[in-house]
Amino acid sequence: MKPVASAIVALAVVGAYAAVVHAQTPADRSIKYRQGVMSAQGWHLGVLASMAKGDRPYDRDTAVRSATFLDQLVAMPWDGYGPNTESGSVNTRAKAEIWKDWAKFEKYGKEVKAETAKLVSAAGTDLNALKGAVGATGKQCNGCHDDFRTK
């Protein structure tokens, strides 16, 4: 296939994909997006917490990998909290306070990013460093969840 024809076919393929995605409401898409990102964060924090608690052996490469993924993921949920995404036809535990006190929500976001940046470095140092940084990151996560997520 010639390049141009190939590009047109490929775009049509993406278009078909996008059409399926757009069949959901914008609020539902946003809720699912942010939940997907948060769930992935939980996975990698879980890997690191397991090492910190001694449930699995400390492995530097695995720790750095999960810490790096977590650090990347904490930058991502924001797009999913746009206007009119407080509720949808899918369940959400996000509290309305997020949109009432966006500055505070955003402050938590900056703080957790600072913690995960330190976590990447600590994960590559040793188990003791990892323990401290996982604790600090987890505390930050929970602080935000306490204020902005229902139980």
Place this chain on the structure above:
Amino acid sequence: MKPVASAIVALAVVGAYAAVVHAQTPADRSIKYRQGVMSAQGWHLGVLASMAKGDRPYDRDTAVRSATFLDQLVAMPWDGYGPNTESGSVNTRAKAEIWKDWAKFEKYGKEVKAETAKLVSAAGTDLNALKGAVGATGKQCNGCHDDFRTK
């Protein structure tokens, strides 16, 4: 609070969080993890496809941001396809072929990472470059979905 006491409290906090997560079966956790990551990929490919199709104006910063997130996300789903995660109590569209032909699945993974790396560069160039790279990435996504995901 003294640093050590603070770290112990923080670890307890992470522990409580991990306990909730672990109430799910390993297979369900894996399925939810990979679905969350794939869903986030879809979001950012959607942002880029909208620009490529002219549904929203090309904006360099937004394009580079979504392409970067997508490039990071395509490295992440693998942990969710571990042994005995073919099915669970939550729905999954993953085909058993993934575990029967892991080498092919992994090859697709490397190929899509190569495409998203090009996409990051193209997203920062101009709309025409973005169009081509979005098409190539979307084609790569769909090739893998055709082989390894049920309709």
